[in-house]
Amino acid sequence: MRRRIVVCLLALACMAGARAAWAQQSRPAEERLGGCFDGYLDKAQTEQAAAQQPGQPAAPAEIRIGHLHASSGPYASISMPVYLGLKLWVEQMNAGGGAVVKPFGRKLPLRLISYDDQSNPGTAATLTNQLITQDKVDLLIADSGSVLTAVSVPIAREHKMFLFDPTGTGAAFFSKDNPYIALLADPVSTVWPRFLWEFLKSDVAAAGLTRVAILYSTNDFTGTQAASIRAALKAPGSPVQIVFDQGVPTSTSNYAVLIDNIAAAKPDVVLELGYVGNDIAFLRNLQESGTKFPMVFTLYPGIETSTLLKNVGQTGLAGVFSYVTALAYSYPPEVGMTLEQFRGSWEKAYAKSGVEFGWNAIAGYVTGLVLGQTLACTDSMAQLDVRKSVFSLSGKLKTLIGTFELNEQGAQIGELTPIGQIAPAGSDGIHFTVVYPSAMSSGKPIFGAK
Amino acid sequence: MLAHAILSGLVFGCYFTLVGLGLNLIFGVMRIVNLAHGDVVMLGAFAAFWLFALVGLHPLMSSVIVLAAFALLGLPVYYLVVPRLLAARDSEMLSIILFFGVQQIIEAIATIAFGTSERSIPGRVLGRGPLHLLGQALPVAWVVSAAVSLLAVALVYLYLYRSRVGTLTRAVMVNRDEALASGIDVNRVSALAFAIGVALAGLAGVFSPFMLGSATPAMGGDVNLAAFAVIVIGSLGDPRGTMLGGLIYGVALMLMQTYMSAWANLLPNLLLIAVLLVRPTGLLGRQVRRA
Known part of the structure; x- marks a missing residue:
């Protein structure tokens, strides 16, 4: 029996030490796409897009949005806020009758199918496959963060399914031979710093x-x-x-x-x-x-x-430099809620959820905003048309985190975060002083403060 | 750098001795593998966090409460689960499966109850500023946590080697059937050992925010891996081996962080594999059955 325990422990140790390698497969050459969108959708444009056109295909009962989140494990704290932010957007859209879907000429309810991968990349891979092949979702969103996004990228590409990537910023995800991905709410890691x-x-x-x-x-x-x-x-x-x-x-x-x-x-x-x-x-x-x-x-x-x-704590953070996100730097949105409105909606919906409000919550909401604009603009639900619609938003869509802008590989190059320094505020709060770039700065850096 | 790494490793190792101690005691007495051990540590961490956040209770006070509460919690769990497990033909293997399920349940419930965000207690609560020891500066919280760990190890040692019930416990460790035949109330002795094991895990949890940065419902898996490495290095079932295993683990981890930092998380696995291949009984393995 002791030998069996030893063998079991040995096997567990080997499994824990091993990491699966995800092979990249060659894909068709990138398709050059033109723009379909000349700006954000205002009310008139939304109504125009929603107007029934003759010869349009029969509309489905709902638009299925496939998504992964991690309710447990090491990435839960960055994944759950994204999930809840996205869920909040879906609920708001459905409360208003759904999202405008241009190919069908009317609003359709949204159904969010979100599976829990428990922060396990292997489970995330299986569930990505399930969302595409079994649930046959119309739109596919990766889990939050690069580690869990990494496994979904090759699977989505293999199935020619466009992957909406909220916060997976790893540069390796974006290449000229993969037209099936776009990074939505964080700048790609090569540009972010x-x-x-x-x-x-x-x-x-x-x-x-x-x-x-x-x-x-x-x-x-x-x-x-x-x-x-x-x-x-x-x-x-x-x-x-x-x-x-x-x-x-x-x-x-x-x-x-x-x-x-x-x-x-x-x-x-x-x-x-x-x-x-x-x-x-x-x-x-x-x-x-x-x-x-x-x-x-x-x-x-x-x-x-x-x-x-x-x-x-306040003392531990005082003097530290960090990125200044939309949490502390206001960008006037042309689409969606302001930071204050979104925070209010979040607190109302999730105050007792145990999930903290932060940048990732905003990222989930912004993912929803991009989805909504994409649906309102796409010529059809074919995945390359979906891609074309997403790319048409580039440089034009302005949300509460700044300007959405993609490079030709789908990496986010807008929404850059300035550099700030933390100072104590009040008895136990903090505030950011933006120190770079000078065009956005609100004060001078104090070195030696940490 | 080397001196600091070794000293930090010894301090860290003392804490990981405490993390592994309860797991080893339970295995030594009952021959069951408690895969939920790391999650009990996590519950101890959240107990201390909430006691601090809600009523401002100092972690040293919390540790006493947690010790008592988790011991009391361990008793019904023992009587509900362990006698049935021990009556099975393959209790060791069954325990792995059963406690794996328990681990999943605890983590899921904790996630629902506490959320997914990190929680911690300010380090200054255990003392401000670094403590200078042998020319090296160490966080006071680390030193306090290590001191409490050493105290717990000493008390377990006294319990096992200086008390009558400890003698009975060691008799059960050596051979459960012979202990039963000689009239020892094996069930009662085992229940006490199980309760102490759970209480020690809870105590380790109280200090985990100081040693591991923060606590989350997901921390149990990593804690488990480290705890298994510690007790396998020393030897399964021998508390003295746990001390040795903890110190080796701590020093090796800090040396890895210093000289091969990117590979530091492989350490528990490497140590486990090395010990299991070279000396499967652990460094003090010969003494296990003669405890």
């Missing part, structure tokens, strides 16, 4: 802070961000020197030793790129270690501000 590396090479270097440490979690999201920043900082003529550059597993939950190792490299700037749990652990350990760096940048204080504030 642009303001950060520009800030480091200009204002920060001018302040004499030129030694940079990069600590990143080894996943598609933060790995790509780290690679982009590294490449920019190592470019010829860069005044910045990278003195520490290490990846850690995304499951890392203590950083005390890593902080000590970084301190040994004597950096002026520390960039810690991780998911929510990584940033919480890093900032807590930094605070408790007593180690100080002139500048510290992490991702999630600006993305999931409420969660970070609750776990790290």
Whole structure:
């Protein structure tokens, strides 16, 4: 019996250590598509799109939207807000009679079919396949985050199903030979840190802070961000020197030793790129270690501000630099609710859900907005027409997170987030001072504050 | 860097000794594998979080309450589940399946009840600023957590080796049938060991927000893996081995983070595989059956 237990444990360990490799398959050449949309849909255009045209195909009873979410596991905290934000949009649309679907010339109710992949990429792959082949959904949305999106990309492409990607920013998802994907609510990871590396090479270097440490979690999201920043900082003529550059597993939950190792490299700037749990652990350990760096940048204080504030506290966040998302920087929307309206609707619907309101909640809602505009604009429900409709929104659709803009591979290059620094506000709150780019700035950076 | 990594590893290892201790005690006495152990740790973390958030209770006070509450919780669970398991022909294998199901249920209920967001208790609650130990700066919260862990290990040692019921417990560990034949109330001894095991897991949970950054309903899986690595390194069923396993695990993890950080999460699996292949009984394996 003891031998059987040993064999079982051995097998479990081997399974846990192994990672499935997802092969990319060659696809047909990209189809060049023209624009179909000259701007966002106002009320008149919506009515025009909804007008019944002779010879239109018979409308289905509903539009089926396939989606994955993770209600448990390590990605639940970034996945559930996206799911609930999307669900809120679907419910609002259905309350108004559904979404305008141009090919059928009228409003149709939306049915959200969202399966729980439990943060398991293998389960996500199976369920993506199920949504396409069994549920035969009209529109397909990936789970949140790059790790769980990664498995859906090749499956959607194989089935020639257009994948609406809310927040999977890994650069590898977007290629010229894959027309079946678009990133909706986060900038692609190769572009997202642009303001950060520009800030480091200009204002920060001018302040004499030129030694940079990069600590990143080894996943598609933060790995790509780290690679982009590294490449920019190592470019010829860069005044910045990278003195520490290490990846850690995304499951890392203590950083005390890593902080000590970084301190040994004597950096002026520390960039810690991780998911929510990584940033919480890093900032807590930094605070408790007593180690100080002139500048510290992490991702999630600006993305999931409420969660970070609750776990790290006002003191732990004070002085930290982060992206300033729509949570703290107002973009006037031309489609959909404002931030305040959306937050109000969220609090009304999900106050007791245990899911924090943050950037990912907004991303879920914006995903819905893009879906709605796509349905109102597409010539048919054929997937390449759906793609054409999505791309026609590029550069024109303005939501509460800024301008939706795609490159020709479907990667999001609009909605760039400025760089901000956190300062205490009130007894236990915080506020962001936008420090870069100068056109958006609301104050000067204070180095040595962390 | 090396000195800091080793010292941090020893402190971290003390905590992981506590994480593995309850699991090992239950396996040692009952020969059942509690795959829900990590989720009991998670429940302990949320108990401490809510006690702090709602009534401002200090984690050290919470640890006493959690110890008592989880021990009391363990008793009915034992009588509901374990005697039936032990009566089965293949109780060890059945326990893996059963507790895997329990783990899933606990995580699902916790997700519904607590949500998916991270929760933690401010580190300053256990003391402000770093503590300088042998020339190295360590978070006070880590040192306090390690001290509590060492205290718990010492109490378990006293229970096992300096008390009459501990002697009976060790007799059951050596051979359950012989203990039964010699008149020991095996069921009662096992129930007590099960309750202590659950209570130790709850206690480990109280300090997990300080050692692991934050707590989520999904944390149980990773905790389980580390706990299994710790007890397999030492030896299944031997609490002294758990201490050795915890320290080896902690130091190895910190050294991996220092010199091969990207591969650090492979460590529990590598240690498990290495020990199971080279010395399947664990480093103190010979002493298990003679405890």
